[in-house]
Amino acid sequence: PVVLSAISAASSTTVEIATDIALKRMLNFNAPPLKNTAAEPVWKVLIYDRFGQDIISPLLSVKELRDMGITLHLLLHSDRDPIPDVPAIYFVMPTEENIDRICQDLRNQLYESYYLNFISAISRSKLEDIASAALAANAVTQVTKVFDQYLNFITLEDDMFILCHQNKELISYHAINRADIQDTDMEAIMDTIVDSLFCFFVTLGAVPIIRCPRGNAAEMVAVKLDKKLRENLRDARNSLFTGDSMTAGQFSFQRPLFVLVDRNVDMATPLHHTWTYQALIHDVLDFHLNRVVMEEGMGAEPSAGARPKKKSRKTYDLTAADKFWQKHKGSPFPEVAESVQEELDTYRAQEDEVKRLKSIMGLEGEDEGAISMLSDNTAKLTSAVSSLPELLEKKRLIDLHTNVATAVLDHIKSRKLDVYFEFEEKLMSKSTLDKSLLDIISDPDAGTPEDKMRLFLIYYITAQQAPSESDLEQYKKALLDAVCDLSPLNYIKQWKAFTKMAATPANYGNSGVKPMGLFSRVMNTGSQFVMEGVKNLVLKQHNLPVTRILDNLMEMKSHPETDDYRYFDPKMLRGSESSIPRNKNPFQESKQGKKIVYGCSELFNASQFIKQLSQLGQK
Template sequence: LNTSSSATVDTAWKVLIYDELGQDIIAPLFTVKELHNLGVALHLSLKSDRDPVDEIAAVYFIMPIKDSISRIGKDLAECLYESYYLNFIAPIPDDLLGALATGALESNSQQTITKIYNQYLDFITLEDDLFCLRQAGKDSISYYALNHPPIRDIDKKEIIETIADCLFSVCAILVPIIRCPKGEMAEIIGERLYKKIRENLCDHRNSLFSFDSINMETLSFQRPVLVILDRSIDLASLLHHTWTCQALAHDILDFKSNRVEIEEVDESIVLNDGQHPTKRRSYDLMQTDKFWKQQKGNPFPIVAESIQEELERYRQSEEEVKRLKTAMGIEGDPQDLASSQLNDMTSKLTSAVSSLPELLERKKLLDAHTNIATALLDQIKKRKLDIFFETEEKIMAKQVQEKILIEILSDPTAGTPEDKLRLFLIHYICTPMMTQTELDQYLTILREVNCTCLAAITYIKRWKSMNNMNIVTQEREGGTTTMGMFSNLVNKASKFAMDGVKNLVVKQYKLPVTKIVDCLMENRSSPETDGYRYFDPTLRSADNVSSARYRQGFNDAIVFMIGGGNYIEYQNLQEYLQDYAKTRSSTTTKRIIYGCTEIINASQFIEQLTKLGQ
């Protein structure tokens, strides 16, 4: 959008045309205002009915599939735009490129196609260190799609190719060392990706690897490790109630593509019964939001206190502006100060006036974070989510008594039926042995509290019988500590009434995915990783473990979870990096990028487990 061989196109207005995947890729990265600043006058779906726009360039961002190529041909024939910049998310196959050329020649519009790019962007970047492969169409590569029997060979091959192609886009020019466990889908995809990168490295016609900076010598040092894992290494983390802000928002609110939607009470309208109606509001949580970037990984009580402190600082700034305005004899709203004609202004007042736009933007962001935190707190208190989180932490650390678990499951005031099902599933997964009599007792309790989706238990029972060796890895150290009352949130002026909510401090520990990544990055021997496959695309044969490369640790890692991932694992990896930096005297920094086939919350995962158990 921001570069072109023609300087005139840089400054001219553009039309951005995207398909469903293109929209999913763009949405987390740009707001409408940011697109406007890049010269995008209109942004439209490829499938929408579009009118001709004279003297304007069109930038297409689409997957190269037959229907989309046909639609581009139709746009060319109808002369919708002056020039066309075709950006394909993945490389366009030769047959479709030929079809595009044929269509352009038939409509005599070939001269309007200015550039064609293969962008290798077949993944969705949510944050600097977080990506997923799909939003739309994610069912085709979901945990259910990968595990439902019987899966046809043709479907399995399509899933493998899709994931391998996407990972090629993510890390191809980095030429990573690939590590993955044996015997599962991760191994198949790892081997396919290894072959794909190697084929492209050896193909001198491939423009992706034609630059001089890549050669076998320069690839010998500081290459990243790509760790490909199967979801089966840790099912519990996808069901776990959480206590950190971003993961909570994803778990209990409508949060996707860095946008959260919540129900808010519209106090400006009063219904006949005296109640206020609700309306849906959406908020963008972008990386440019400094408060969100700093606080998203913190436990909810800390975030709530930080919002309260920010509100107090804002009020002080606002009061200072009002005081100065009164001292200068200016009437009206503080916003009018910016346009007031004052000849004799003190430097302090000038500073206050110049800070008004920033102050108003701070207020806008604070209102957004206050509303989001209020929505989270409402759900925490309504469903007693602090109790569920604390109990699950103790279950996974083997610190909970069965009596306490049964009391929570039987309590009609605690949580929703789905909350209770999640709690039991975690207990079932983390319990190596459970008799049928014990299981029937829990099933009776769950039915009595109106739990549906009990077929999910049927699937987990079958999964446990096939994955005995994985059951132990679901256990972990952990637990919580209850601190004193919330220092800043119990006073009457607080926006957040935290009465009845525990101030839990979470013990820092490594999830299974983090333990694996730690061993592989440090090249530490471990029973969990010693048998992992080793693929180096610069070598002719896989598993050349005798090479010097195998003995080196890694400063950079890309972790990819097949079958869905979540913000809990992402944040645990980031906490591991922070702890690593604090405890090591070395100046070397490490970086971990977390990716998955889809970002999935517990409700969506239970839905998939239920279908698998039916």
């Protein structure tokens, strides 16, 4: 898949803010939400498909939806009862089956009025289908508004977006790189990617300058995106980048630089074992769309004949509102464990206060009249009412991070992930190795077969020269003895033979890690986290291929790696797209204040990537 990086100079908005504004506007019947108004919101129902659900859920909580008057949110294809006196806001992809279901809703007269919002632009023929159904159902006046929202991408953070979560296998690395792909399939994949990127820039309200390498999928996407943007700009009256259409125009005083890169420029990083909190959660737990799903209460084996007990699944949302998460998601794991422990100790000191507040509020006894009897004690009650929710929320977040960090630590210890991380960092930064690769592969206690395969692939990808045939056979034997599937290696061998990188392996800079000696406070006996045997590694700055490419292009530096990159400016006349105007820099002169936003066609972890490499290697 294409790894995308958009750089915009310091602009007053982020992707998250722009998407948030667009969604809230849509949920307010496509009118700007009124600020500081005491008026009750209009009650309404929200009907979405899985695509719409994935776009909304990382950004708006159930409470926020309720505050905007959404009393009920339902999937389009679920069984829904009529609610004839309430307006319905639909947020769906304009697919054949979705349109059929909307027409069925009109026939069944489910709601008072219909506000139809399509995630991607709806075609004229499908719009006519809805019009015919509304006419037949005598519901023309009830279809109040039909909007194209151009929100066909998922914003995960203020500097991170992905193109889709549903059907992501259709635009995956495997889909693009399989040997038997037809031209028509490739066209369809590129169109899907371009549609999402077009939506991204419409929402941002900015026309990008596009840069990409030649001769791969990234170039195909760039050419198509440039064409789509040009076509939209040509029709000035209906252009999505002028006037008050959505958020367009609000933020367009600066042009973003949009760098499109193919995944193949850096195959080692997605396989790399990680050491920071967010990256570890993504690597070892079930983490997608900002939500961690963990199985709890494995329990004893059920007795013969008894029905097996269902494992309870616990979900945790890691959101921007969680200050601990915002502060520590990029921190090395040992630091996180220490901070969780400190938070826990602080909370324990406040626990007596919570008990006192609960008793003031009568929350301990069963007597419901307890609070009303406290009318003479209003001052105490007022302070309890304001402090208790805050303390209970703090406790919820501490419990969340204690559970998540403990689960991560179990993986680190059982798989020796600190050993893998340290060794891979040395491989990638060409540092001297303190032990041999074969030792780790052959150690039955070090990691899963997949961990060993990841390590070997990183060695193979980053090696200045490929191992000799006899060495390779020795490694293969050790991998097979460790029950590794060799299919990913088959594919990486082909890939390395085909790419130019075979001659010049991607340079990963002189990064690396340094051990910091034993843990301090975390090692004390009262700690939740028993970190014995786990190395306290501290990160050093990486200089990965994508970072370098970006730096070269942002600063207009001449460099063999990027000198050949194509240049597209959809606002300029044709014929100038390939030569870079050297005299003027379309970005701010100073480096400070640049904001970098990352996006990708799919956000896989190493395990999912290995599966795709394995499928490609079996062909």
